[in-house]
Amino acid sequence: MSVWEKSSTARVVPSARPRKLAKVPFVELADGRLQGVVSSGSDIGRVYVSSVEAGSFAFACSTNNNRPCGGARGWFCNHIRALIGEAVLQYGVERVARYLRAEVAGEAPDADSVTHAMTATRPAQGDSSAAAQVFSRFLRQLAYLELAPTTAPLPEMQWFPTTRAVA
Amino acid sequence: MVPDDEGGGVMRADLLYDGIDGLDEALAAVDGFDEVLVSGLLRPGPAQAAGLAGVAEAVAGSPLAARVAEAAEKAAAGTAGEDHLMALAGARTALLGSAHDALLARVEEALGRTRAEEDGTAPADAAEPSANLLAAARSWLCDLARAGWHGIDHELIGGAAPVVSAMLPDPALRRQATLLDGFAAELAASCPGASLERVPVRRWADLWSRAMLLTLPGAASAPAVGEATGRLLPLGVDVQEHATAVQAQVHAVFEPADGGTPRLVRASVSAPKPDTVVGAGLWQLLRPHMSLLAAVSEGRAMDLDAMPVTGEGDLIWDDARARTGEPAEVFATARVALPTAAAFATAPLDRHPARIAVPVLLEGYAVEEDAFQVAGVRLVVDSDRVPAAGPLTPEAVASSGACVGLLRWDAGEFLVQPLAVERMVRKKAVAVHAGAWAGGTADKAGVRAEKAATDAVKVLRERAGKLLRK
Numbered sequence: 001m002s003v004w005e006k007s008s009t010a011r012v013v014p015s016a017r018p019r020k021l022a023k024v025p026f027v028e029l030a031d032g033r034l035q036g037v038v039s040s041g042s043d044i045g046r047v048y049v050s051s052v053e054a055g056s057f058a059f060a061c062s063t064n065n066n067r068p069c070g071g072a073r074g075w076f077c078n079h080i081r082a083l084i085g086e087a088v089l090q091y092g093v094e095r096v097a098r099y100l101r102a103e104v105a106g107e108a109p110d111a112d113s114v115t116h117a118m119t120a121t122r123p124a125q126g127d128s129s130a131a132a133q134v135f136s137r138f139l140r141q142l143a144y145l146e147l148a149p150t151t152a153p154l155p156e157m158q159w160f161p162t163t164r165a166v167a
Numbered sequence: 168m169v170p171d172d173e174g175g176g177v178m179r180a181d182l183l184y185d186g187i188d189g190l191d192e193a194l195a196a197v198d199g200f201d202e203v204l205v206s207g208l209l210r211p212g213p214a215q216a217a218g219l220a221g222v223a224e225a226v227a228g229s230p231l232a233a234r235v236a237e238a239a240e241k242a243a244a245g246t247a248g249e250d251h252l253m254a255l256a257g258a259r260t261a262l263l264g265s266a267h268d269a270l271l272a273r274v275e276e277a278l279g280r281t282r283a284e285e286d287g288t289a290p291a292d293a294a295e296p297s298a299n300l301l302a303a304a305r306s307w308l309c310d311l312a313r314a315g316w317h318g319i320d321h322e323l324i325g326g327a328a329p330v331v332s333a334m335l336p337d338p339a340l341r342r343q344a345t346l347l348d349g350f351a352a353e354l355a356a357s358c359p360g361a362s363l364e365r366v367p368v369r370r371w372a373d374l375w376s377r378a379m380l381l382t383l384p385g386a387a388s389a390p391a392v393g394e395a396t397g398r399l400l401p402l403g404v405d406v407q408e409h410a411t412a413v414q415a416q417v418h419a420v421f422e423p424a425d426g427g428t429p430r431l432v433r434a435s436v437s438a439p440k441p442d443t444v445v446g447a448g449l450w451q452l453l454r455p456h457m458s459l460l461a462a463v464s465e466g467r468a469m470d471l472d473a474m475p476v477t478g479e480g481d482l483i484w485d486d487a488r489a490r491t492g493e494p495a496e497v498f499a500t501a502r503v504a505l506p507t508a509a510a511f512a513t514a515p516l517d518r519h520p521a522r523i524a525v526p527v528l529l530e531g532y533a534v535e536e537d538a539f540q541v542a543g544v545r546l547v548v549d550s551d552r553v554p555a556a557g558p559l560t561p562e563a564v565a566s567s568g569a570c571v572g573l574l575r576w577d578a579g580e581f582l583v584q585p586l587a588v589e590r591m592v593r594k595k596a597v598a599v600h601a602g603a604w605a606g607g608t609a610d611k612a613g614v615r616a617e618k619a620a621t622d623a624v625k626v627l628r629e630r631a632g633k634l635l636r637k
Binding site: 003007009010022025031151154157 | 325336338341349356365368374405414439442443522616631
């Protein structure tokens with residue numbers, strides 16, 4: 001076994017990089033999709049749930065009340081583009097491209113190259129059936145802020161050292 | 168080579184590189200079991216049967232012998248039930264416990280330090296209202312073991328989410344919830360297992376067996392057994408985090424007011440968090456719940472009055488029982504108080520090499536790339552464990568002349584995690600602390616990081632206010 005395989009504290013998931021959250025409060029690579037929640041530009045009470053499927057790049061965008069997004073008719077809307085941009089900030093371009101299985105060309109790939117790699121394949125519009133689940137995962141993340149901190153020790157956290165390395 | 172007239176302050180680093188009897192054999196048995204989990208227990212092959220038999224053999228001389236032998240047999244036949252998997256997790260934990268003991272004994276020999284005998288234990292908290300949740304967690308973990316790391320998929324891993332969500336609000340289940348949450352997130356990011364190029368074999372087996380044992384009633388209970396009254400001299404801060412949790416642990420020397428033996432203690436504060444709260448945001452989350460973090464930043468001691476302490480030296484921090492004290496310099500503490508301080512014994516279930524974190528003072532070393540040359544041997548420096556939101560950079564470590572750190576062991580070797588270093592600037596010693604920003608900072612880069620983190624949490628709280636209470 002390699003040193004990494006024998007390490008109790010091997011780093012498996014790099015920590016997220018800090019980013020501004022106002023525009024895209026939630027983004028994740030999960031359930032085979034890049035998915036997240038994007039703030040509406042015009043209405044502070046409204047958010048969009050946007051997603052792109054890995055491999056097929058099938059995309060979906062709707063409000064949290066399940067109204068379809070007007071911009072996502074046959075094409076990536078601005079919410080999806082913002083989502084990709086923030087995902088690249090949070091996870092790094094390499095991890096996002098790998099997860100989506102997007103073939104990114106060029107020397108210094110960025111969010112635009114990931115977006116282009118996907119739109120170039122003329123992806124189909126997917127259904128927004130996952131929106132409710134994505135939204136509930138966002139609420140679950142928000143709920144972490146409501147949980148009380150504790151001063152009782154958590155010995156298990158020894159397996160999760162902080163790291164200066166980021167995605 | 169090493170002067171012995173400096174009390175217990177100097178480490179015989181060469182001893183860390185002497186072989187330890189039986190260690191390789193114990194770890195080989197662990198590796199054998201860990202390989203079993205890679206392909207899973209649904210249809211075990213001959214190699215897995217051998218791995219299982221190896222574990223049974225390794226504990227044959229212990230009270231676990233009969234149960235583990237039976238469990239290994241059933242598992243090799245693909246018919247292991249929950250109790251059998253629990254017995255195997257127990258055997259693996261016992262083997263790593265013995266590795267922990269041997270490694271720690273060697274560290275104490277190298278440091279010429281002593282450890283107090285058992286400080287007494289208290290009965291586990293009697294209330295166990297959460298039997299159903301623990302059973303649900305156990306059942307998920309058993310499914311994991313059957314699937315193996317190469318058999319995981321999103322559906323299987325998603326099964327942990329409802330268990331974790333139900334556990335998190337209950338402080339009595341925080342240990343289990345935090346472990347399962349971090350473990351499941353890692354597994355989810357690695358799905359599907361069939362296409363994994365490499366597997367963190369020891370790590371995931373560690374997390375799995377630990378999570379299994381924590382589903383046993385009372386296993387996670389670590390009640391206070393005494394009270395600490397006296398002076399607390401901080402040595403430094405160790406930060407641990409996964410996507411949705413953070414813990415800061417302050418390592419310190421406690422000097423009892425009654426003049427008793429100084430003790431090595433820890434004070435911890437932890438919080439669940441959204442994955443976008445990182446860097447300085449971690450300090451902001453923890454700061455309001457432990458005044459000690461501010462004292463660390465200010466370079467001060469704290470005076471404790473009847474602070475509860477567990478049998479393994481963990482203070483259960485309560486701001487009402489602590490008062491900010493006199494200035495206390497970390498390197499002075501490390502030079503004067505640390506050599507006289509006795510460590511607490513590790514709780515039986517916590518005995519694992521990953522749990523070893525012994526405060527040490529290193530001086531007079533030569534810096535190499537990623538390592539210190541100490542007393543003729545090369546000690547690897549793990550600067551990656553230093554929190555990003557702080558002034559202690561790898562460059563500061565590389566130009567240092569003295570270091571207060573935590574001696575650890577991982578993947579077959581000892582490492583030192585820097586907590587603070589001393590460098591000569593214009594012929595004056597200047598200390599740089601990993602936890603300097605714990606209580607806040609006036610540093611320019613630090614202030615910027617604090618501002619960004621404040622904004623991030625503000626956005627999330629505002630969203631939570633709108634969406635969660637609808």
